[in-house]
Amino acid sequence: MQTPAGVAIQDGQLTVVNWLHVLMNPSWLYRLPHMLTAAYLTASFMVAGVGAWYLLRGKHQDFARRTVALGTAFATVLIAGQVFIGDLVYGTMLKYQPSKMQAAEGFWEKQSQSPAPYYWFIIPDQKNQRNRFAVGTPYLGSIWLTHSLNGRVEGLKNTPRELQPRMALVFYAFRIMYCLAMLMFAMGVASLWLRFRGTLFNSRWFLWLLVFMTPSGIIATLAGWYVAETGRQPWVIYGILRTVDAVSPVPSQALLSTLIAFVCVYAVFLTAFLIFTFRIIRRGPVEAPPYAEASGSIKNAFRPHVLDSPKRLADSQFS
Amino acid sequence: MDLPLLSASFLAFTLTLYVILDGFDLGVGILLLFQPAKVARDHMVDSITPTWDGNETWIIMAGVTLLAAFPIAYSILLPAFYLPVILMLLALGFRGVTFEFRVQSKGHRRAWDVAFGVGSLVAALMQGFILGGLMQGVTVQNRHFAGSVLDIFRPLPIISGITLLFGYAVLGAGWLKLKSNVSLQYFASRSLRVFAPAFAAFFGIACIYAVRIQPGIRAQWASHGIALACLVSLFAIAAGTLTALSGKSRPALPFVLGLLLFVVGISGTALIVFPQIVPFSVSLWDAASSSTSQRLVMIGAACVTPVVLAYSAFAYWIFRGKTPENGWEA
Numbered sequence: 001m002q003t004p005a006g007v008a009i010q011d012g013q014l015t016v017v018n019w020l021h022v023l024m025n026p027s028w029l030y031r032l033p034h035m036l037t038a039a040y041l042t043a044s045f046m047v048a049g050v051g052a053w054y055l056l057r058g059k060h061q062d063f064a065r066r067t068v069a070l071g072t073a074f075a076t077v078l079i080a081g082q083v084f085i086g087d088l089v090y091g092t093m094l095k096y097q098p099s100k101m102q103a104a105e106g107f108w109e110k111q112s113q114s115p116a117p118y119y120w121f122i123i124p125d126q127k128n129q130r131n132r133f134a135v136g137t138p139y140l141g142s143i144w145l146t147h148s149l150n151g152r153v154e155g156l157k158n159t160p161r162e163l164q165p166r167m168a169l170v171f172y173a174f175r176i177m178y179c180l181a182m183l184m185f186a187m188g189v190a191s192l193w194l195r196f197r198g199t200l201f202n203s204r205w206f207l208w209l210l211v212f213m214t215p216s217g218i219i220a221t222l223a224g225w226y227v228a229e230t231g232r233q234p235w236v237i238y239g240i241l242r243t244v245d246a247v248s249p250v251p252s253q254a255l256l257s258t259l260i261a262f263v264c265v266y267a268v269f270l271t272a273f274l275i276f277t278f279r280i281i282r283r284g285p286v287e288a289p290p291y292a293e294a295s296g297s298i299k300n301a302f303r304p305h306v307l308d309s310p311k312r313l314a315d316s317q318f319s
Numbered sequence: 320m321d322l323p324l325l326s327a328s329f330l331a332f333t334l335t336l337y338v339i340l341d342g343f344d345l346g347v348g349i350l351l352l353f354q355p356a357k358v359a360r361d362h363m364v365d366s367i368t369p370t371w372d373g374n375e376t377w378i379i380m381a382g383v384t385l386l387a388a389f390p391i392a393y394s395i396l397l398p399a400f401y402l403p404v405i406l407m408l409l410a411l412g413f414r415g416v417t418f419e420f421r422v423q424s425k426g427h428r429r430a431w432d433v434a435f436g437v438g439s440l441v442a443a444l445m446q447g448f449i450l451g452g453l454m455q456g457v458t459v460q461n462r463h464f465a466g467s468v469l470d471i472f473r474p475l476p477i478i479s480g481i482t483l484l485f486g487y488a489v490l491g492a493g494w495l496k497l498k499s500n501v502s503l504q505y506f507a508s509r510s511l512r513v514f515a516p517a518f519a520a521f522f523g524i525a526c527i528y529a530v531r532i533q534p535g536i537r538a539q540w541a542s543h544g545i546a547l548a549c550l551v552s553l554f555a556i557a558a559g560t561l562t563a564l565s566g567k568s569r570p571a572l573p574f575v576l577g578l579l580l581f582v583v584g585i586s587g588t589a590l591i592v593f594p595q596i597v598p599f600s601v602s603l604w605d606a607a608s609s610s611t612s613q614r615l616v617m618i619g620a621a622c623v624t625p626v627v628l629a630y631s632a633f634a635y636w637i638f639r640g641k642t643p644e645n646g647w648e649a
Contacts (some may be wrong), residue, residue, distance in 0.1 A: 016608075016612055018611075019612075037617045145403055229323060248397070248401075249463060249464050250398045251468065254402060258405045261405070265409050276420060276424075279423065
């Protein structure tokens with residue numbers, strides 16, 4: 001969808017010519033690890049955040065030390081990799097979907113001024129193709145984006161107006177993901193330093209930061225998806241099929257009503273999920289089973305009686 | 320080799336497995352609404368917990384096969400059945416989360432059980448609506464859906480929705496009879512006594528009404544009259560036996576008879592729809608994708624299906640026999 005390959009239009013219909021090319025399209029090799037690493041990062045920060053909360057409360061010390069140590073260790077390794085993979089994804093997108101990255105950096109003019117600033121906050125004016133207001137760090141844009149002191153960055157005006165994505169959505173989604181990634185990187189470096197000094201478990205400021213970073217992976221992943229999906233508009237299959245042309249014959253009232261239904265139902269799910277998750281976190285790890293069901297070997301999995309172990313029975317709160 | 324026919328057979332296979340397998344666990348969910356005792360409800364949910372997720376993989380397989388092998392049929396049927404499909408997905412979502420949430424909930428387990436039951440009920444109803452919508456025919460012009468999304472709320476889909484609801488309840492009751500302990504046997508028998516005749520009656524009404532309103536079905540009766548008549552008689556005999564024996568049969572018999580009812584019903588449906596894929600306007604060869612896509616679908620199916628079958632069989636094997644009184648985990 002982002003970098004379609006292996007397809008051709010034959011008598012007005014999009015047909016697959018080569019399935020291997022469809023699967024091995026230009027961006028999959030970077031997107032797949034990018035998303036996988038994001039998922040593991042999300043889990044690492046969740047685990048570390050819950051552990052840090054226990055340490056701050058002085059509860060479940062053993063368990064909390066293990067989770068904080070494990071979570072920060074994984075996060076440190078993963079974020080280092082993720083910054084690198086993210087840069088590769090950025091490069092691919094710059095090549096295949098330049099309009100996405102033009103919008104993500106907040107530049108309008110075909111060539112930015114030199115040296116280019118790195119924008120942190122802008123109020124884009126899509127109609128007049130300019131920023132009404134922009135705050136940035138001078139030189140940083142040139143350094144980060146062109147790896148030189150005075151390089152210029154291409155802006156959204158390089159893309160014909162009717163094929164431009166909405167700059168505000170792409171810019172802010174990208175900023176959120178990018179800033180969270182930098183925060184994660186800083187946390188990773190800090191955890192290494194504290195680990196080296198042996199004060200990882202009693203630096204309260206760091207533990208508090210970990211608690212605040214608990215949902216960071218989820219937010220960054222969502223923001224990343226916003227960059228990917230709003231940034232490729234107005235295309236649904238990039239360069240081939242526009243979103244307006246892909247609309248189904250279902251009338252808009254029907255779509256609106258089901259969208260409202262989805263939002264309501266998932267709001268209920270999310271609320272219940274959060275309530276139960278917080279309850280489980282508050283209850284702590286004491287009641288978790290000491291070992292996985294049917295642990296040991298695959299042979300045990302074939303024996304139903306393993307599930308009836310008295311130890312689990314005693315631990316289980318639902319018996 | 321006739322690839323579209325092969326893909327269509329695979330589609331029929333996955334849909335049959337879905338209806339039969341998810342049918343009984345949706346049925347248990349529906350019966351949950353009629354069970355006042357909390358302990359009994361826990362026991363009912365325990366009887367389907369290990370296998371329900373495996374059962375639901377088949378509808379995903381069916382959806383993917385329809386999309387990849389018959390893209391034109393997909394682009395007609397999905398808009399035509401947009402509302403029931405979305406409602407079904409929401410209902411299945413409710414059911415899916417309730418499996419996890421009801422155990423966590425302390426004070427509100429009853430509410431979650433109602434959500435579970437209503438989710439099952441709505442999902443069953445909507446699947447019946449879709450079946451009825453297929454039988455009443457889909458308005459197609461120039462390979463595009465040309466009807467209204469509200470066409471589905473006509474008498475035949477409604478009758479067929481209620482029919483499938485009763486049918487799933489019969490399967491669910493048969494499953495409980497097979498898997499549950501003494502305390503639920505009476506409940507299961509009573510459910511069978513109510514739902515088996517209701518299912519048969521509504522099935523009859525749906526068949527007669529469908530023949531009246533849809534000339535395409537009359538045409539299929541004219542060409543496959545004997546086969547369809549045999550299926551209807553088989554259905555009647557099985558339903559009669561099920562109703563008569565519901566109280567005092569061997570534990571496996573009601574479930575087997577329920578499965579028989581569904582296999583007969585599905586065979587009849589297939590006989591009426593074939594060789595169309597969008598009844599009664601687009602044949603499966605007209606809706607088929609290119610042969611490279613068909614081949615990819617079949618290769619994928621050949622790799623994945625044995626794994627899913629093995630996983631399901633493994634789950635059913637491990638959790639064979641009666642459901643323990645305190646659930647599988649205790």
